[in-house]
Amino acid sequence: METLAVPAISVKGLRKSYGSHRVLDGIDLTIPQGTIFSLLGPNGAGKTTTVQILSTLIKADAGEIRVAGHDLGTEPDKVRAAIGVTGQFSAVDSFLTGEENLRLMADLLHLGRAEGRRRVRELLERFDLTDAARKPAAAYSGGMRRRLDLAMTLVGTPELIFLDEPTTGLDPRSRRTMWQIVRDLVTQDGVTIFLTTQYLDEADELADRIALLSQGRLVAEGTPGELKRLVPGGHLVVRFADPDGYLRAASHVGATSRDEESLTVQIPDTGVRALRKLLEWLDAQAIDVAELSVHTPDLDDVFLALTEESSR
Numbered sequence: 001m002e003t004l005a006v007p008a009i010s011v012k013g014l015r016k017s018y019g020s021h022r023v024l025d026g027i028d029l030t031i032p033q034g035t036i037f038s039l040l041g042p043n044g045a046g047k048t049t050t051v052q053i054l055s056t057l058i059k060a061d062a063g064e065i066r067v068a069g070h071d072l073g074t075e076p077d078k079v080r081a082a083i084g085v086t087g088q089f090s091a092v093d094s095f096l097t098g099e100e101n102l103r104l105m106a107d108l109l110h111l112g113r114a115e116g117r118r119r120v121r122e123l124l125e126r127f128d129l130t131d132a133a134r135k136p137a138a139a140y141s142g143g144m145r146r147r148l149d150l151a152m153t154l155v156g157t158p159e160l161i162f163l164d165e166p167t168t169g170l171d172p173r174s175r176r177t178m179w180q181i182v183r184d185l186v187t188q189d190g191v192t193i194f195l196t197t198q199y200l201d202e203a204d205e206l207a208d209r210i211a212l213l214s215q216g217r218l219v220a221e222g223t224p225g226e227l228k229r230l231v232p233g234g235h236l237v238v239r240f241a242d243p244d245g246y247l248r249a250a251s252h253v254g255a256t257s258r259d260e261e262s263l264t265v266q267i268p269d270t271g272v273r274a275l276r277k278l279l280e281w282l283d284a285q286a287i288d289v290a291e292l293s294v295h296t297p298d299l300d301d302v303f304l305a306l307t308e309e310s311s312r
């Protein structure tokens with residue numbers, strides 16, 4: 001559906017160099033409101049630099065950039081008032097309790113006593129921190145700390161949140177809790193999320209759109225599904241029960257690779273009908289299959305293929 005709303009972020013021709021090193025070399029981006037956008041890229045690709053520029057921490061060398069409807073160059077204060085940043089540079093003070101951290105934020109934002117208390121109580125509850133509210137943050141688990149960090153960002157009711165690696169180091173359950181919190185921010189609060197992550201499954205799970213940054217340029221952009229269709233990678237892996245079956249099948253099935261030691265062949269995945277035909281043929285030949293698995297391309301395949309291509 002076409003939307004007439006102002007994009008949460010629009011970027012045209014963003015450039016940034018450090019000395020002679022071009023870190024961002026002409027980035028164009030549009031992120032609609034109320035969506036989750038993920039910026040991916042190998043180490044040193046320029047993700048942090050992009051976030052730092054969009055969140056007004058450092059200046060771009062060139063580019064037309066609007067964040068939350070405001071021009072980044074001329075109205076940085078308005079941008080700052082509309083955004084929240086969480087992640088690597090966490091604002092959590094370990095010596096203060098969760099509640100004190102949140103109160104401090106409410107005071108900094110001049111929420112007023114009654115409104116501040118109400119907001120703090122509401123956020124403690126929402127992020128499941130009520131029981132731990134009076135404990136120092138130093139005693140919090142990694143997951144609790146992340147939740148507190150995000151809660152602190154929400155005291156100011158931002159329209160747009162930059163989430164920098166929100167689940168790095170968390171256990172699987174805490175990761176899932178965090179994912180649900182992020183989804184709720186979008187569906188319940190209408191917040192836009194700009195997510196950087198080193199986990200491709202996280203981007204796949206959360207993002208509406210993903211852009212892949214490599215050597216200062218966006219080398220691909222689209223929905224997770226669109227990106228996966230960019231690279232071939234779907235294949236079947238069949239392991240045979242005995243060498244005889246392996247040899248007979250390997251010469252027949254159009255394997256793209258085979259491994260005699262493990263009696264395994266890899267076959268391009270050409271769909272359900274082809275798979276049925278293959279199984280029927282194996283059956284007719286009385287060839288025993290020990291194991292069969294279907295591998296669909298994932299974002300790892302995309303990431304490796306496209307970042308490799310661009311560095312060549």
Ligand SMILES: Nc1ncnc2c1ncn2[C@@H]1O[C@H](COP(=O)(O)OP(=O)(O)OP(=O)(O)O)[C@@H](O)[C@H]1O
Nearest residue numbers: 018019021023041042043044045046047048049050
């Ligand atoms: N203040 C700075 N001075 C000089 N070079 C810098 C500075 N900040 C970043 N760089 C360089 O810019 C490039 C991009 O860095 P950036 O931190 O944006 O990458 P990244 O994609 O966030 O990487 P990572 O995944 O490792 O965090 C790197 O080569 C880095 O060395």
